[in-house]
Each structure stands twice: as C-alpha cells, then as structure tokens.
Amino acid sequence: MDKTDIKNLSKAELGIALESLGAEAYRLKQVFRWLYKAGVRSFDEMTDLSDELRHKLKGRFYITHPVMLDSRRSASDGTTKYLLKLEDASTIETVFLPERDRATICLSTQVGCKFACSFCASAPFGFVRNLKASEILDEVLFVRSKNPAKPLTNLVFMGIGEPFDNYDNVMKAVKLFNDPDAFHIGARKITISTCGIIPGISKLEREGLQVELSISLHSADDDIRSKLVPINKKYRVKELMRACNEYIKNTGRVITFEYILIKGANASAADAMKLVKLVKGMKCKVNTIAYNKIRIKGYTEPSPAEVKAFLKILRDNGINAIHRKSRGEDIDAGCGQLRISRL
Numbered sequence: 263m264d265k266t267d268i269k270n271l272s273k274a275e276l277g278i279a280l281e282s283l284g285a286e287a288y289r290l291k292q293v294f295r296w297l298y299k300a301g302v303r304s305f306d307e308m309t310d311l312s313d314e315l316r317h318k319l320k321g322r323f324y325i326t327h328p329v330m331l332d333s334r335r336s337a338s339d340g341t342t343k344y345l346l347k348l349e350d351a352s353t354i355e356t357v358f359l360p361e362r363d364r365a366t367i368c369l370s371t372q373v374g375c376k377f378a379c380s381f382c383a384s385a386p387f388g389f390v391r392n393l394k395a396s397e398i399l400d401e402v403l404f405v406r407s408k409n410p411a412k413p414l415t416n417l418v419f420m421g422i423g424e425p426f427d428n429y430d431n432v433m434k435a436v437k438l439f440n441d442p443d444a445f446h447i448g449a450r451k452i453t454i455s456t457c458g459i460i461p462g463i464s465k466l467e468r469e470g471l472q473v474e475l476s477i478s479l480h481s482a483d484d485d486i487r488s489k490l491v492p493i494n495k496k497y498r499v500k501e502l503m504r505a506c507n508e509y510i511k512n513t514g515r516v517i518t519f520e521y522i523l524i525k526g527a528n529a530s531a532a533d534a535m536k537l538v539k540l541v542k543g544m545k546c547k548v549n550t551i552a553y554n555k556i557r558i559k560g561y562t563e564p565s566p567a568e569v570k571a572f573l574k575i576l577r578d579n580g581i582n583a584i585h586r587k588s589r590g591e592d593i594d595a596g597c598g599q600l601r602i603s604r605l
C-alpha cells in the first residue's frame with residue numbers, strides 16, 4: 263500500500279485514520295503537536311507515543327519536508343528569501359519578513375502560475391502544478407525552523423501562484439494554520455491575496471473565516487488592468503467590484519486593494535482619480551507599493567514625488583491609503599525573482 267502524506271490530511275481525516283489504527287482519541291492532539299508545534303520530520307521523534315503506534319504510523323504515513331536550494335538575506339531589512347525543492351524536485355519560493363514587532367511569511371500556493379501578470383517575475387515559468395496543503399504547511403515549518411528567535415505572527419498568501427486557483431488545498435492549510443492544536447495563528451493574521459478570481463471571492467465569503475482578503479487591483483481602468491493583470495479580460499473591474507461589495511456586505515469585513523505603482527503605466531494623477539471613483543465609500547483600504555525592479559521587464563518605479571502626489575489624491579478624497587516600503591530590494595525579493603536569478 264502506498265504511504266499517505268500525513269500533513270496533507272485535515273484534522274478530521276487524521277482523526278479517522280488514527281482511529282482505524284486503533285489509537286485513542288487523545289492521540290490526535292499529540293500527533294498534531296509533534297507535526298505542527300514541534301515540526302518533527304520522523305515518527306521516531308514522537309516520543310510520547312507508544313512504540314506500537316509509532317510503528318503503525320510509519321507503516322501508513324510519511325512526513326514531507328522541503329530541501330533548501332538557496333537563500334538570500336537582505337542586509338537592509340532582514341527579509342530572507344528561500345528557494346525550496348519539493349518531493350518531485352519542483353521549486354518554490356518562500357519569503358520571511360521580520361519586523362520589530364512582528365514576523366510575516368509570504369507563501370507560494372502553486373509551482374509556477376498561469377495568470378501571466380505582466381509585472382510578475384513568476385509569469386515566465388508558466389504553471390506546473392498546485393501545491394498540496396502539506397507543502398504549504400511545510401513552507402511555514404521550514405521558515406520557522408530557520409528563524410526560531412522571531413515568533414511568527416502573520417501569514418500572507420502573496421507568493422507564487424494564485425490561491426483561489428488552488429482553493430481546496432489553500433483552505434485546508436488555512437484551517438490548520440488557524441487550529442489551536444496545530445499552528446494557532448489567528449485568522450485575522452492570515453491574508454489571502456487574489457488577482458481577482460470572482461468565484462474564489464464568493465466561496466471565501468461562505469467559509470465563515472475571519473481571514474483578511476486582499477485584491478491585486480493595480481488599476482481601476484479595464485484597459486490598463488487587462489494589460490497588467492490579464493485575468494481582468496475575464497473578470498472585469500465592474501464585476502470584480504460587485505463581488506467585493508457583496509463580500510463586504512455579507513462578511514462585514516474590510517477588503518484591501520493592492521496597487522503596485524508603475525511609472526508610465528498606472529501611477530498618474532488621472533489613474534489616482536479613477537481609483538478614488540472606484541473605491542470611494544467602500545469599506546476598504548488601499549495599499550500602494552512602488553514597483554520592485556526586476557531584470558526581465560522594462561517597468562520602473564515612479565519617483566518619490568509621483569508616489570507622494572498619487573497618495574495625496576487618494577487621501578484628500580477620503581481613501582484610507584497606506585504606502586508600503588518595498589522589502590528586500592537588494593535580494594530580488596519580488597515573487598519569482600530568486601528562481602529567475604538561478605536561470
């Protein structure tokens with residue numbers, strides 16, 4: 263019988279599997295604690311289980327763990343990017359973002375991505391496959407093991423891949439991240455970012471989870487947005503906003519719109535006014551960030567004066583806008599850039 267990837271099971275699925283091995287109900291919490299709090303890589307390390315149960319677990323399951331191929335740490339802000347090899351030799355990137363009062367991990371959800379956003383370093387790789395829930399969990403277990411002194415506070419699904427294109431595995435991972443017996447990370451500390459997959463927004467709305475939803479908007483104009491985020495040809499700005507408004511109405515939660523400012527593309531005063539018109543009155547905030555230069559594209563970041571003018575228009579019109587500093591610029595921290603740098 264082929265062995266099962268134990269971390270790819272939900273809590274309920276693992277409970278049933280343990281019961282079928284004759285284990286008492288309380289063993290579930292113990293196994294969870296070893297897997298997700300201790301982050302063990304073998305059943306032999308689960309020292310408070312009986313020899314018999316460990317033997318049975320070894321016969322039925324295996325424990326995945328990625329292999330690090332490369333890592334780069336920013337000298338300026340400590341951002342660290344890891345290139346990880348999975349069981350099938352696929353590679354993904356995971357980024358650790360330490361700050362004074364918190365530490366965030368930026369997670370990939372797919373090997374490659376099919377959405378071809380024109381500013382994204384991952385796009386040229388194309389899509390290979392979805393990550394399993396266990397592989398998403400392993401990103402956190404790996405980064406946590408490398409940074410034991412800095413307690414993890416936040417998770418963002420903003421790495422390679424589109425989370426709503428791998429909805430079920432992402433949700434399985436989110437529920438384990440949130441579970442007090444596993445990672446115990448508050449739902450409000452978990453952000454799922456989408457390029458605008460409307461069915462995913464609607465599905466998340468029905469989950470009843472308190473996670474944060476973030477939309478990679480980047481333009482309020484259909485023509486411009488379709489060039490930057492081609493899925494906009496399918497899910498137009500107007501329909502996207504309708505889905506966002508439904509989400510806000512039915513969940514009572516705030517949505518964040520991400521807006522990468524790219525010189526000559528979407529960062530003019532006229533672009534800012536279009537954005538104001540689009541989101542004014544919505545329960546939302548806008549996060550702007552200046553484009554993080556990557557070698558394969560001709561895009562550049564706007565000047566500080568242009569950024570300031572863009573933000574002033576938003577704020578003067580009552581939009582809750584926050585400008586984020588680009589992290590890890592000296593290590594190519596934008597998504598996909600470490601994989602590209604090895605080509």
Ligand code: SF4
Binds near residue numbers: 383385421422
């Ligand atoms: S920005 Fe996100 S959705 Fe767009 S191509 Fe890159 S990884 Fe895919």
